[in-house]
Amino acid sequence: MARAALMDFDKALELFEPVIGLEVHVELNTTTKMFSSAPNPANSAFHDAAPNTLITPVCLGLPGSLPVVNEQAIRSSISLGLALGCSIAESSRFARKNYFYPDLAKNYQISQYDEPIAFDGEVEVELENGRIFQVPIERAHMEEDAGKLTHIGGATGRIQGAEYSLVDYNRAGVPLVEIVTRPIFGAEADAPALASAYVSIIRDIALSLGISEARMERGNLRCDANVSLRPRGAEKLGTRTETKNVNSFRSIERAVRYEIQRQAAILADGGSITQETRHWHEDTGTTSAGRPKSDADDYRYFPEPDLLPVVPSPELIEQLRAELPEPPAARRRRLKAEWGFTDIDFQGVVNSNLLVEVTETVAAGATPAAARKWWTGELARIANAQNVDAASLASPAHVAELAGLVEAGTLTDRLARQVLEGVIAGEGSPQQIVDARGLAVVSDDSALIAAIDQALASQPDVLEKIRDGKVQAAGAVIGAVMKAMQGKADAARVRELVLERATAQ
């Protein structure tokens, strides 16, 4: 596939105004699915299940099976709608979206069409550079996720009939809330960063509500980015493309930037943009054309006859409103002040998407500085090397315990890093690993003194120098003692004792 021509980003912005729109799918972490009592793989208790073991006749659309709405999924959806500043519909109903593809066995997806559960909201997003946007939310509607297809056999010389796909319906019927923004104007050069920061805020909201695991790498949180350009001064919106398969915060930013540059090159060359879905390719950092976008008419939406309207009582809505956590933007401002972080330190935490982890680590007893240090330091470094999310490596409780062991002097930083390796390898809690691996700092002075006396006896010249006041000579002895203790000693305490013993002898 030939690489598309791209216009320089700054040049593209001179000629065109970018308009973006974002669709974010949030998989709810209810115990069971949206319309069936099958276990929900988007709940961490079930996510490793073998293919087709989390299904009931409803998930397969077997004759005679009927969907029934999960009450908790409704409550989670209302909470999410309220947290997005939306109005909650007095009455909302489900609709069938008809399409033929084997990712759903019924040949339709149960979704919402003209009566979404939540509409007309607004979310505050603050960018790294301090700009604040109010992102307008058009709607948040409930629907079911589709199954997973694994395509076997490629186009490489195989006869067409030999190719097939394997279908796993575990994910079919997982409760989803799709959040759709209105077109976002005025972001200009910040459009790519805004897209990524917005999804990060949605993740924060979902996590603080406790309604989703919200892990992008697992598909709990998915983003489709709509991008269009219009010539400077034009009223009419340009034709948009919808980029799918964008599975990390970094990719969202890159994909929006790429589409702006790609579309600008086409438009400046006198071409036109095709309204279509495009697929993001993480490896090459490019998008490629997918299917032409179907008209809503082609889905032949109609009210789902198997399900009744959802009419939440005002009491329920007010109860859920009262239980809402603090809005993310306000929470970020409060935490930054409470923790006493500099702008740079706080943004470092936010930009690495570790705010939730650091908050929970502090709640588990660590100092904010220690929590930040472990998450954005060692854990982020290992995560980066392994190409995974730092959050997947260790739990906040374990990190807090580790920080506590360092604080108490049981571990040096060096030993703590070894313990952390054990935690990541799943060997247990930090204390268990300290015990099992015998990693604790030797705090018993008599053991240290024995090692020091031995080191001093074997290096009489050093002993001479220290007695002559050349204190820096002690380094050789400290090194020998640390080696003898296999690193499990506090170097500062060893130094103290070396000087004490040298002058005492």
Place this chain on the structure above:
Amino acid sequence: MSEITAEQVAHLANLARIALTEEEIAHLTTELGQIMQAVEKVSEVATPDVPPTSHPIPLQNVFRADVVGADVLTAEQAVAGAPEADGSRFVVSAILGEEQ
């Protein structure tokens, strides 16, 4: 509104993945046109102050508790009725196009 064209029928057949011959399309165009006319009668009595009815029974908020049910299938049971399976997953012929 009530007029159905052969193009619309062909488009619908394509969306529904049904192969129709020219004769079938012509036949269905007439038939669907008649059905549309019959349905049109309803809109004569529909007034703006009457909301469209999607359910004839005045029921709402029928929910179930978020508890795993007893009707969860094993993978073997799930694929038991499938024309083709690999033991735990359904085998379907490759379909051009993509996920929705």
